[in-house]
Amino acid sequence: xxxxxxxxxxxxxxxxxxxxxxxxxxxxxxxxxxxxxxxxxxxxxxxxxxxxxxxxxxxxxxxxxxxxxxxxxxxxxxxxxxxxxxxxxxxxxxxxxxxxxxxxxxxxxxxxxxxxxxxxxxxxxxxxxxxxxxxxxxxxxxxxxxxxxxxxxxxxxxxxxxxxxxxxxxxxxxxxxxxxxxxxxxxxxxxxxxxxxxxxxxxxxxxxxxxxxxxxxxxxxxxxxxxxxxxxxxxxxxxxxxxxx
Amino acid sequence: xxxxxxxxxxxxxxxxxxxxxxxxxxxxxxxxxxxxxxxxxxxxxxxxxxxxxxxxxxxxxxxxxxxxxxxxxxxxxxxxxxxxxxxxxxxxxxxxxxxxxxxxxxxxxxxxxxxxxxxxxxxxxxxxxxxxxxxxxxxxxxxxxxxxxxxxxxxxxxxxxxxxxxxxxxxxxxxxxxxxxxxxxxxxxxxxxxxxxxxxxxxxxxxxxxxxxxxxxxxxxxxxxxxxxxxxxxxxxxxxxxxxxxxxxxxxxxxxxxxxxxxxxxxxxxxxxxxxxxxxxxxxxxxxxxxxxxxxxxxxxxxxxxxxxxxxxxxxxxxxxxxxxxxxxxxxxxxxxxxxxxxxxxxxxxxxxxxxxxxxxxxxxxxx
Numbered sequence: 001x002x003x004x005x006x007x008x009x010x011x012x013x014x015x016x017x018x019x020x021x022x023x024x025x026x027x028x029x030x031x032x033x034x035x036x037x038x039x040x041x042x043x044x045x046x047x048x049x050x051x052x053x054x055x056x057x058x059x060x061x062x063x064x065x066x067x068x069x070x071x072x073x074x075x076x077x078x079x080x081x082x083x084x085x086x087x088x089x090x091x092x093x094x095x096x097x098x099x100x101x102x103x104x105x106x107x108x109x110x111x112x113x114x115x116x117x118x119x120x121x122x123x124x125x126x127x128x129x130x131x132x133x134x135x136x137x138x139x140x141x142x143x144x145x146x147x148x149x150x151x152x153x154x155x156x157x158x159x160x161x162x163x164x165x166x167x168x169x170x171x172x173x174x175x176x177x178x179x180x181x182x183x184x185x186x187x188x189x190x191x192x193x194x195x196x197x198x199x200x201x202x203x204x205x206x207x208x209x210x211x212x213x214x215x216x217x218x219x220x221x222x223x224x225x226x227x228x229x230x231x232x233x234x235x236x237x238x239x240x241x242x243x244x245x
Numbered sequence: 246x247x248x249x250x251x252x253x254x255x256x257x258x259x260x261x262x263x264x265x266x267x268x269x270x271x272x273x274x275x276x277x278x279x280x281x282x283x284x285x286x287x288x289x290x291x292x293x294x295x296x297x298x299x300x301x302x303x304x305x306x307x308x309x310x311x312x313x314x315x316x317x318x319x320x321x322x323x324x325x326x327x328x329x330x331x332x333x334x335x336x337x338x339x340x341x342x343x344x345x346x347x348x349x350x351x352x353x354x355x356x357x358x359x360x361x362x363x364x365x366x367x368x369x370x371x372x373x374x375x376x377x378x379x380x381x382x383x384x385x386x387x388x389x390x391x392x393x394x395x396x397x398x399x400x401x402x403x404x405x406x407x408x409x410x411x412x413x414x415x416x417x418x419x420x421x422x423x424x425x426x427x428x429x430x431x432x433x434x435x436x437x438x439x440x441x442x443x444x445x446x447x448x449x450x451x452x453x454x455x456x457x458x459x460x461x462x463x464x465x466x467x468x469x470x471x472x473x474x475x476x477x478x479x480x481x482x483x484x485x486x487x488x489x490x491x492x493x494x495x496x497x498x499x500x501x502x503x504x505x506x507x508x509x510x511x512x513x514x515x516x517x518x519x520x521x522x523x524x525x526x527x528x529x530x531x532x533x534x535x536x537x538x539x540x541x542x543x544x545x546x547x548x549x550x551x552x553x554x555x556x557x558x559x560x561x562x563x564x565x566x567x568x569x570x571x572x573x574x575x576x577x578x579x580x581x582x583x584x585x586x587x588x589x590x591x592x593x594x595x596x597x598x599x600x601x602x603x604x605x606x607x608x609x610x611x612x613x
Binding site for chain 2: 051052053073076077079081082083084085087088089090091092096099100101102103104105106132149158
């Protein structure tokens, strides 16, 4: 399968501080790629470069076939993005939020109508369509935010700690949605703090102090570090960190 | 374009669902105009007046009656002794006392020197000077009518004409000031708060990761506030003209054109604040301290900038509102043509260009 993200020697400096230090990796189409690291390890900076929000200081990379330094506008059309705060407008209704994101990504009106009806049905949100998002429970907001992020059928969706503050049962349901989306050919690029979630990923990279220290399937990583869980793999690597939080 | 419309629709929902915002945006300007126009005014009414006359003559009675009939004055009574002047003023039984010299009437009729003494409670110097002017004018009017029958009036060598605002209505002065204040409030404060709110809630990140260009996000954010500012401009002008009888003597076209320029300036100020502030509170504070205070105190809205100490006068020169208010007073009240406000227009244009330039620079640095 083709690589949808391909990064070579990517570096980001802020003055003397090297936030992301020469990282190289690739992500295949339809893969669920876990992007792990302690706070301050450089995950967010790396992800911002991939989304075209920040220019790399050095190195090259392509996302969805477009150059991250030169074609960020084109990249933005082919990716979805969900931030850790669920990025919905609380004072807009469920339907208005969907319409807004569809509008921003240039989805045709007819398509939008057809697909939003289907989406509301699938999420079992039909009778909540005109409810303000602020009155929805957290788990529902999260599902809705994810659905909005993939409404325009992007090639890749970037999820920045999408399950923060959500209870385990809802997290479980959310991962089912992620699997279903990946099965439809949308690549998932996800950062998380929860090590049990790392186990669900096809492949996992772990960043320490701006560098990628490990990158493999969860199974291989556990074998490599001779431990029985991703949590222990992460602990071993994170202990090497010299940067404070 | 659809993208842009979808975004503006969202902004409309934000404002529409926030009742407080609606109150601030639409009701407050009207309330302020009415407050400043009627309740808060520096016009002085019902001045309590007492008279100390050596003799209770028919003329004094008539004088008291005329003073009492004038809505500006209330006649509170005749005094008997000089000591009572201090007593009345001190206890606020009277604001003003008039003392007539002995033989006043005889001397008036004979055209001799006649000095009337007006004593005013000058605890509040502004009010005192207005009161003494009013009473002097009133006395002059009454006495010249009463006494000059058949006698050549004593023409004063000084003849004061109050041009453009003969009734000295304070609302004439306040309306341009309120326009200056409201536009800063709506355009700068509300716009910056609404942009910073998106930063705080994390939605700005999502918008920046979308194909929408950062600059069109900013423009789309400004459009509803620009619209609201225009509605306010119209409602203020209508109220000023029909309710407060502010004349709008100058060219209507230039009044509106200059106001639009000022609205754009205020919007770019709002944008600049939003690039500096990280939280809504910070944006509010910057707007309140850096904008509102100087605008209210130094722009000439309430206190004339000409009478400030030099250092404050220099500061007032960098406040855009000062130039806007000055231009509006000239256009609306004095009714001059645009050539006479060119200085203000150029300064406002220069300031707008300068603020937009800094904003664009700051904005690009942020996106890095």
